[in-house]
Amino acid sequence: MQNFDLRAWVYVSPHFDLKMIGKSIISQIKGQVEGLHDLQSVSNSLEEIMCGRSCLIVLDDLWESSCSQLTDLLQMLSNFKKESMIRIIVTTRTEEVAGKIGTVTPYKLEPLSDDQCWALFKNISFLPGCPLGEDEKNVMENIGRDIANKCQGVPMAAQALGFMLRNKAVGEWKNVRDSDIWSGSSTTDDVMPSLKLSYYQMSPYLKLCFSYCSVFPKGFEVHRGHLIQQWISLGFIPPSPDKHITLEKVGENYVNELLGMSFVQYSTLTSLSTREDTKNSMLLRMHDLMHDLGRSVIGDELLLVDGEKEYSSSNGNYRYALVLNHEGQMAVCNDEPAKLRAIHFSECPEIQLSLLHKSLRILDLGKCPRGNLPASIGKLKQLRYLSAPDMLHKKVPKLVTSLSKLIHLNMSGSIKISTLPDSIGKLISLLHLDLSGCCKLHSLPESFGGLTNLAHLNLANCSLLETLPKSVGKLRSLLHLDLSGCRNLSSLPESLGDLMNLSHLNLSNCSLLNTLPESVETLRNLLHLELCGCTGLCSLSESFGELVNLSYLDMKNCYDLRSLPKSFGRLCELQYLNLSGCLKLNLKVDIETICCLTKLQYLNLSCCPSLMHIPESVNNLKNLHTLDLSRCNWIERFPKRLRGMTSLKFLLIQGCSPWLQQRVRESQFKNDMLTLPKFIVQRTASGICMSSNISLLHAVHAAELEIECLENVTSIEEAAAVNLADKSVLVKLVLAWTPAVGRVVEDEGLLRELHPPGNLKFLKVQGYMGTSFSGWMMNMASCLLHLVCIEMVDLPRCEHLPPFGQLKNLEQLTLKRLPIFRKLGTEFCGGSGAFKKLREFTLIDLETLEEWVTKASANGEFMFPNLHKLEICRCPRLRLKPCLPRATEWRIQASHEIIATKYAVGTSFSLTLSKLHVTECLLLSEEWALFEYLPALEILEISNYQKKKLPDSLVFLVSLRSLKIDISTNNSQEELCDWLVFLAAISDDRRLAVFPSPNLTALENLEISLNDESQRWCKKHDRWTLQNVKNKPTTFFERQVANIQKKVGQSLISYIHAIKQLAERLAVIGLGQTLRDEEIIRLILDHRLGSEDRTLVMSITSCTDDITLNYLYAHLRRVNGFSLSDTSQVSDTLNSPTSDNESYHGSD
Template sequence: MAADLGKQIFSQTGHNIVKNALIHQWVSLGFIEESNIFSTRQLSERYIKQLLGLSFLQLSKSPLTAGLSHEDVTLFTMHDLVHDIARLVMVDEILLDNKQDNSGGISYHYALLSNCFKPLESSTGYLAKIRALCFTNCREFRLSDGAFSSGKSLRVLDLSDCSIQKLPDYIGQLKQLRYLNAPGIQYQTIPNCISKLIKLMYLILRGSYEIVALPESNCSGIRELPESFGKLNKLNGEIHQDKLPLIGLPEVIGSLTNLKYLNLARCMDYVFGSPSTDQTDSFIGSISTFSNLEHLDLSKNKILCSIPESSSMLARLPECLTKKESLKVLNVMGCKLFEAKLPQSNFLFTLPHFVVHTGEGQSSSNLPLLEHAILDEFLELSRLENVKSTQEARSIKLIEKESINSLNLEWTGGADRFVEDMNVLGEMVPPNTLKKFVIEGYSSISFPSWVMNTGHHLPNLVSITLWDLPKCNSLPPFGQLPNLGEITLGRMHGIRRIDKGIYGGPGAFPRLIGFHLWAMHSLEELDFRDDLQTQVMFPMLQDMEISDCPKVRLKSSPPNAGNWTIILSDNVLSSRVERCHTSASSSSAVACLSDHLCKLVPMHQWVLLCHLPPLLHLHIDGCGDLSSASPEIIRALSSLKSLILEDNEKAEGLPRWLGELTCLQGLSLVGFQKLKDLEGNMRQLTSLQSLNLDGCSIME
């Protein structure tokens, strides 16, 4: 079936194919029929994956066409060779301009023409059985009055490459038309006869900025509001200064009762212009009457985030909507008010946040509902402790959902489990296109095999976060992820050492920019050495953060990160490290040292500073004893350009070594409440250009 659909793709060599439009053309042409199990949309998604797998289609790498963006559309292309083969197979079905003299034209089902500027002669019969007609390279010519008047069997009409003054009145005669792409109309109204297209399912009017009104006649045959409605800025002709509301949509929305898929993403802000509880309540209430509605997208509407929580209906969707058995998917991404308040049931789930739950006495959770869901770039699965079997986790086929770029998997800490976390995670292998990955609340001691081999399974991963994994006692070899730019490890109290196990071999973390360790209370040793030491590790590291890790000491020389942040981790400062040569050279560094609870260890113990690249900027917050600096420490500070000393309530004077920082250009003293004057050694700071005194209340 997928191969047959691949042959039917209606395009030119090198032409970008819009995924959403392609699906609706298939449906309009009858290639995909809804079954008792799968909707047409679900089947289409499955076939597209097969076509990509067979290389009939490829993701487009060319610049997007005007008016489109990555957020709005997915574009495909077809390789020239595959395109030519498909054309060869369908040679007797496609009418091209250079074949119009062929007397066999009456057998053609598809037409790709470039002569919209003159009417086709109906006597030739070219259009008698044509089901899909596309005009190409016609932007320089206006659409002729009779360009497609004889196409009584047309189901798909694509006028996107034509210059359209207005839609012709005879378009109402195309009783079989299901798909109409007519962007850029240069006329204020659409003819009333369009309401005669009782089978019309998909209408694109993108860029038709001259349109000021839609026909007032019945439009109940339309099954999907076009995404381009969100770009119309003069509907009914009302313009409010810098705001361009879509006045009129709330009045007609209630009549579109047959809608199955309704996309209002980024649209309601234009509809109402400014927040109005009564208007938005009424608007959403009217949507709840759609008996066939399956997919509702309300994402990225700022107006739904700014309504006060005290408002009666927008604190949650109407119960009549959330209890509709027809509604399967509700996308509320970016509408935080909804995300916090919406209930979920076995027939309704919200995206991008899916909460796994199960009713009392039920044999399974609601997780399998995700199997055929149409997912966006971000997916968050929480309360995974409610998964009742590994089969449920396997059934969603997460690895096939290649649209996901960011994935969060969350278990609730301390909650009872039906299935061991490791077994659930083992069945939830993400697609290899994943870029951001978060695991939170995972309670197993170790990881499944695919996590231990992430370098193979997730080669495109850019960011990974492991948070609140209390029992885990070892780390996967994340150092072999070729594109990893940021790693965050936090509240993993079973981890005592971070060493060669996380590196996984030589040349670890080739693109890592940020390495963050937070609240690792049991971590005792941080070793940056690799046994082989044949390749440089951390060659691009910029930010090294160690926060609330009170036990950890450095075993070896640290990587040459450009920025160091050490908070509540005194032992790091006083680590006497063994020198190694696994780090790339760096010309300078920035350090932030903070310890409010137990104060920093005495300054003469800050051995770490001697192992960092020459410091240019230093921020010491929660100053302890700054008077005992050793000659080695002073030499490590001699390159400083700026220095911030903050929160030293007891110091009555400045440290003597301050006068030896002859390169210092900027000095800030914050919270020195007992400091009365600046000592004479300040005169030695001959390079000083700025001095900031803040909270020095008794300074004379």
């Protein structure tokens, strides 16, 4: 398949909107669509993006047949001034549309053959082990073939009917085959008879549940659990005759039925490696055909209100309303009949609700911007389901607690809510309560225990919540409790043990929690327990072993956990165990206990430093498929044979000792077992053919992969067969070639086929010998949206890098050993708004890099606007243009040009840099220009300093609080003493007006690595910190003025010029405002040659308007007894700008 720079997939739907199609393409490629309010701006943006590039666009499900509309569509996507290669694929259900828009012969997807339809139908309808007699089975097969032949080759129809008829009697099969629906009229716009038949065979309640799904717009995604809650709210789920089966359980069965018939489907495919409870949190969606069927069934019971279209109400039978893109007063809520049961709002900013429908059961504000609930909410006495996340209330309104029939309440993300009303306990029907992300909620009232029917409680990330009320034990119906991220929760009440039905408990990242209550032993129905990140948890009681049904236990990063209880071996149902990062856990003993858990399928012991051996008893774990020993660097013993571990697929030993890695290679494993994440590509010979083992990665679904020795791949097809793009669980990928080694396949072609999945967060490319990058690397912004970290290492032919700047989630970027890379320019950004989240940027061993353009655009936008840490090592030629980058912490090593470069005054001062570490700089003390531009620097460390004199520009670091210097030369004791006293002078003198504030103390601590003689002097005189330095000499500014006087001699005019320029220069670099007049007066009077120069006095009076004549006269009379006279020459000099030829360049 041809490679494209850009790709986009647009679901068009019957609602044809050129602007929305264009914005969808732009959002997928560029990631942002701000400011595109009309079709012309959309077209201009598309031209800007696509000009001169190759692009593949898929327009899925196009219905529009108007020639003028289709012409406008093609013109918008292809009429560009510059040469571009645009390929457009269109899918449509009508040959008319295909004929009008197609430029090549349309490809018509052929239906399944009758035999293929029958095979699919049979596979679904006949369950394995079904007790059918031979005669009965033959009869059913004949009927089934007839039904399959009527499905018109549509696999969805065959699947729906096959699932619907499983376990049904022969008579029901005959009824479906002989139904009159098959003989009804059918056009391309009609719902297929086979789908109608499947619908008609449903139970009455299931029909209601299915048709309700079509209330949502096409392409919708809805949370599985929330959908069930809405069905319950509308009375669509009948109670089970078995009192032990809840309404939610019946709802789960309904969802499974609809899934089996393909009437709904999961929004995304999941991996086998995902957690056990993932299905409970999956999103569901409807296929378009099923949506059409649902809309045909629901008929005039659904009211659609689109704010972009004219609204007219003509029907009194509406039961459901879908409101889109609406602003202002919501008229439908007032005008429509009392039969209205559910209202869903989507993209309705600043909606003003006046809810008068006392019969309303569902109010969904889930996709509206932040706001407040309407005051009329308390009148909705029949309301069962209220979804109002991100509200601005400071507490849950009392009106809400009057809704006694409410079963679902979602106010998640309401960041201002701090308390719940005592009346919350009145919501006795409540089944589901979501307050997650209410970060100011600090307590729950005792009345909370009144929610006796509550089954799901989500308090995740309520970070101020300190404790739970004792009454929480009254929530006997509770099944799921999520307290993850409650960082201030320090204890759990003993009454927690009264939650006898609790099956899922999440305590992740409750960092203050140091123990679990003893009563936890009574939670016999607990299946899933998460303690990940409970850093204060130090022990588990012996009663922990009473959780005999526990199947999932995550204790990752429980740093203080010391040991497992002896009863831990009684967790006989445990399948998933994660002890990664339990740094203090004593696994010398506990490893034997773990090896008794024979049902384990996943075991993670990574980063456990006490793990020193893997016992032979590990062979007891016959069901284990993944064993993670990553970064267990102290393992000294490992079994020679692991023949008992017949299910083992993945052994992860990243960061382990070379001994262990060698031992694993020598151990006798099954041939198909892989040691991950490191995978070394090796060539294998089969007869006269040569191939590589990279094909083994085809079946691997791991979170991390480090593929090394890619030069051993023997064909492009081998790499393509790995299908990296389909490995959705992969988040970290390393692609490494061995430098300067021969290749069978060119690196560029190989990299093109190793396209990672969209979920990738970490990417490292090493040893790549190509001169350019493949399409997916040039288009990362649209295909790798979640990428956080990139490392590019050892790229000997790389002169230009991909436009990493458009990766909107990128936080870390490292460039290392790129020997011919010369310039870091604006093309690196890929456009405006670059590197919005980049926090760390590292440049190492870029010996030819000469220029870094620190501004990304002409309007002065920084290339890295939010950079925190910048590290530049061994980049000796690098210069920063036009100014210093914006960062808060730097490390500069052996990169002299950065420190020596001088900038134009006022253009390159860094007000963000607070910490700097310089090492291996061999410049002379007077060549250190960088410090002149760092007025906000607070912490400075200089390592391996080899000059006898410290940098002159240190005096500009007036915000400096801490200074550490490693002096490797033999400075004299006198030089050191003078320098210490000088630092004390500039740090403690608070009289000078140029300092930013009167409480500035500047340097607070000084640490110096010295030779023995200087160390003895400092200890003797107690000079390790500046606070102890006394007998300070003249201040810094007094020294400067005195130095000026020596430079300019007896010329009064030159002297005044020098004083003015000193003041202006100090103001520009951020030392404060311009020197106040009284300061200039004091400096001049203190250091001028004689008081007889009374002409000087009048010259100062006219230098600024900020000082009054009375103040000056009183001051001068007190000091020298001067009287005022006029000398216009000096006055003009002080009021005029300093000329370049008279500028002063004295020592600063």
